[in-house]
Amino acid sequence: MDATDQKRLLREMLFARRFEERCAEAYHERQIGGFLHLYPGEEACAIGVLEKARTGSDYVVTGYRDHIHALKSGMDPKALMAELFGKETGCSKGRGGSMHLFDPDVHFMGGYALVGGPFPLAAGFAKAIQLRGSDEISICFLGDGANNQGTFHETMNMASLWNLPVLFICENNLYGIGTAIERSTVEINQYKRVAPYKIEAAQCDGQDIDVVMDHAEKAVQYVREKRKPYFLELMTYRLRGHSMSDSGAYRSKEEVEEWAQRDPIGIYKRRLLEAGVVSEDEFHAMDKAILDEIENEIVRFAAESPEPRLEDIARYVYTEKEAGSHG
Amino acid sequence: MAEMMYWQGILRAHDEEMARDPLVFAMGEDIGVAGGTYKATSGLFAKYGEQRVIDTPISENSYTGIGVGAAMIGARPIVEIMSVNFAWLAMDQLMNNAAKIHYMSGGRIRCPFVMRVPGGTAHQLGAQHSARMEKVFMGISGLRVVTPATPRDAYGLLKSAVRCDDPVVIIEHESMYNLKGEIPDEEFFTPLEGVEVMRPGKDVSIFAYNISVHWALDAAQKLAQDYGIDAEVVDLRALKPMDRAGIAASVRKTHRAVVVEEDEAPVGVGSEVVAILNEECFFDLDAAPVRVHALDVPIPYNRHLEKAAIPNAGEVVAAVRKMLGR
Numbered sequence: 001m002d003a004t005d006q007k008r009l010l011r012e013m014l015f016a017r018r019f020e021e022r023c024a025e026a027y028h029e030r031q032i033g034g035f036l037h038l039y040p041g042e043e044a045c046a047i048g049v050l051e052k053a054r055t056g057s058d059y060v061v062t063g064y065r066d067h068i069h070a071l072k073s074g075m076d077p078k079a080l081m082a083e084l085f086g087k088e089t090g091c092s093k094g095r096g097g098s099m100h101l102f103d104p105d106v107h108f109m110g111g112y113a114l115v116g117g118p119f120p121l122a123a124g125f126a127k128a129i130q131l132r133g134s135d136e137i138s139i140c141f142l143g144d145g146a147n148n149q150g151t152f153h154e155t156m157n158m159a160s161l162w163n164l165p166v167l168f169i170c171e172n173n174l175y176g177i178g179t180a181i182e183r184s185t186v187e188i189n190q191y192k193r194v195a196p197y198k199i200e201a202a203q204c205d206g207q208d209i210d211v212v213m214d215h216a217e218k219a220v221q222y223v224r225e226k227r228k229p230y231f232l233e234l235m236t237y238r239l240r241g242h243s244m245s246d247s248g249a250y251r252s253k254e255e256v257e258e259w260a261q262r263d264p265i266g267i268y269k270r271r272l273l274e275a276g277v278v279s280e281d282e283f284h285a286m287d288k289a290i291l292d293e294i295e296n297e298i299v300r301f302a303a304e305s306p307e308p309r310l311e312d313i314a315r316y317v318y319t320e321k322e323a324g325s326h327g
Numbered sequence: 328m329a330e331m332m333y334w335q336g337i338l339r340a341h342d343e344e345m346a347r348d349p350l351v352f353a354m355g356e357d358i359g360v361a362g363g364t365y366k367a368t369s370g371l372f373a374k375y376g377e378q379r380v381i382d383t384p385i386s387e388n389s390y391t392g393i394g395v396g397a398a399m400i401g402a403r404p405i406v407e408i409m410s411v412n413f414a415w416l417a418m419d420q421l422m423n424n425a426a427k428i429h430y431m432s433g434g435r436i437r438c439p440f441v442m443r444v445p446g447g448t449a450h451q452l453g454a455q456h457s458a459r460m461e462k463v464f465m466g467i468s469g470l471r472v473v474t475p476a477t478p479r480d481a482y483g484l485l486k487s488a489v490r491c492d493d494p495v496v497i498i499e500h501e502s503m504y505n506l507k508g509e510i511p512d513e514e515f516f517t518p519l520e521g522v523e524v525m526r527p528g529k530d531v532s533i534f535a536y537n538i539s540v541h542w543a544l545d546a547a548q549k550l551a552q553d554y555g556i557d558a559e560v561v562d563l564r565a566l567k568p569m570d571r572a573g574i575a576a577s578v579r580k581t582h583r584a585v586v587v588e589e590d591e592a593p594v595g596v597g598s599e600v601v602a603i604l605n606e607e608c609f610f611d612l613d614a615a616p617v618r619v620h621a622l623d624v625p626i627p628y629n630r631h632l633e634k635a636a637i638p639n640a641g642e643v644v645a646a647v648r649k650m651l652g653r
Binding site for chain 1: 349350352378379381383384386388389390391392393394395396397398399400401402419420423424428429430431432433434435436437468469471491492493
């Protein structure tokens with residue numbers, strides 16, 4: 001990877017961090033409502049994996065911590081922020097919110113609130129791809145908590161049985177909401193849980209984007225060429241709460257601090273500094289430009305966008321075609 | 328015009344749609360090699376192969392979700408659930424995903440998903456194979472729910488459902504797969520909305536759907552023969568969205584209404600129709616509307632108890648006579 005791409009990746013991770021931090025501010029200012037689940041600490045996962053996919057062509061689906069997956073898939077950050085603000089210009093026209101981002105134009109097929117709900121959807125995209133005979137793949141990002149749902153086991157079985165081209169990415173951040181993995185799950189190594197379904201699997205560091213990309217490249221290639229599922233577990237950690245209403249009582253400050261030392265942006269920045277790819281001055285300039293863009297373009301766009309019209313409340317319940325028509 | 332059985336109508340619709348569009352596919356338990364519990368997919372496996380006629384494991388929620396996902400990117404799944412009780416297991420994918428994706432994506436993602444499922448009581452199958460879940464499906468925004476009462480509509484509703492860009496639940500009936508009826512030779516589509524007057528009449532409107540249409544028709548015949556009462560039988564057919572104008576139009580003519588449902592009364596088709604009558608044409612009514620419905624019990628195994636739990640044509644006749652005082 002050349003220096004230009006390395007700088008771009010560093011910028012993407014930093015942008016993701018600043019975007020999420022700005023969301024938290026907007027939430028406290030009540031410009032964003034509902035539930036808000038932020039991604040700081042896990043940036044290398046979505047950005048590293050999707051760097052090795054064909055974004056815009058491969059189909060991507062995830063849970064409710066979905067902002068960065070949507071951005072890396074190619075969603076316009078203005079449409080994302082506008083959605084969080086509940087505006088008509090949002091990616092889901094203000095009907096979805098933080099947990100339900102959609103952009104079918106870039107094949108980002110959604111964020112979903114039900115834990116484990118996207119497993120079968122991802123396999124369904126792969127089934128449609130299989131019927132069409134095209135070479136896209138389906139990529140499903142979910143947390144370790146999702147693997148205790150029935151949909152995990154049912155979908156792994158069918159995806160393997162039917163040779164569906166789907167890449168399952170498990171972002172293992174060690175907690176299902178506020179319950180530690182060893183308190184909810186017998187086998188804490190998630191990649192081992194697909195062995196009975198005869199799915200190839202691996203586990204790697206999710207904090208070092210170079211490691212993530214290395215594993216993701218192999219995984220994507222495997223699924224694309226063999227037209228079979230693959231399961232990749234990324235060991236990661238969220239530096240903020242599960243959502244904005246998180247007491248934090250379930251983990252120690254020391255543990256959070258320990259993981260903060262392995263912040264994916266810090267790791268990558270240090271590497272690029274040491275290699276002379278980027279300087280401290282450049283990094284600060286990059287950060288300032290990001291903050292300017294978020295404030296003056298993105299948040300401004302969201303704030304100034306119109307609300308959905310009340311008279312449109314029943315639009316989109318059904319598709320806008322003549323009722324009962326066909327063809 | 329050919330006489331066909333209900334299951335043959337469903338099979339013909341599958342076959343025509345699968346032949347027309349390579350992205351139409353069928354999934355369900357035992358639908359392929361075994362030919363389907365109700366024969367409604369028999370022969371399709373040999374004709375279209377295992378990629379498009381898929382025998383699933385017994386994992387209702389996730390194969391429903393696989394169908395939903397495939398529909399989201401342009402395929403046209405027809406998912407068969409073997410018995411309506413099993414659809415409870417698929418409610419997460421049906422209700423949280425299929426029904427809501429179009430709305431919560433601001434209309435950007437369509438979900439042309441079809442679920443076929445037999446409902447109703449059959450022959451001593453017990454409480455866990457005799458559910459009537461229309462009240463549940465019709466309470467979910469974003470779904471369409473239709474119930475064919477005849478072989479013609481079993482064919483025509485599936486044809487329309489496959490072509491529709493919204494998720495559609497088709498509730499068939501365990502006891503009607505061998506029902507015979509005329510189906511036109513040429514292709515046709517039964518609308519997914521609107522009632523159909525099955526027998527015009529002037530004294531009372533009997534609203535029914537699915538198997539209760541047959542109880543209503545039998546009752547109407549007896550009422551005419553034995554009591555000189557001219558009943559109109561209206562097949563509700565589409566339970567969601569329900570045809571409010573069609574329901575009111577019949578009652579504006581007859582001024583009386585009886586609703587017949589195989590389901591328990593609390594919460595359901597009967598209560599919804601009565602509410603619609605209140606809202607749309609209260610002052611056209613000459614009598615308080617009446618519901619004929621199943622008892623509010625889990626369906627018992629014993630055949631006498633089972634029979635007593637669900638309504639029949641005789642109960643419809645009695646309800647109409649009581650209403651008219653004849």
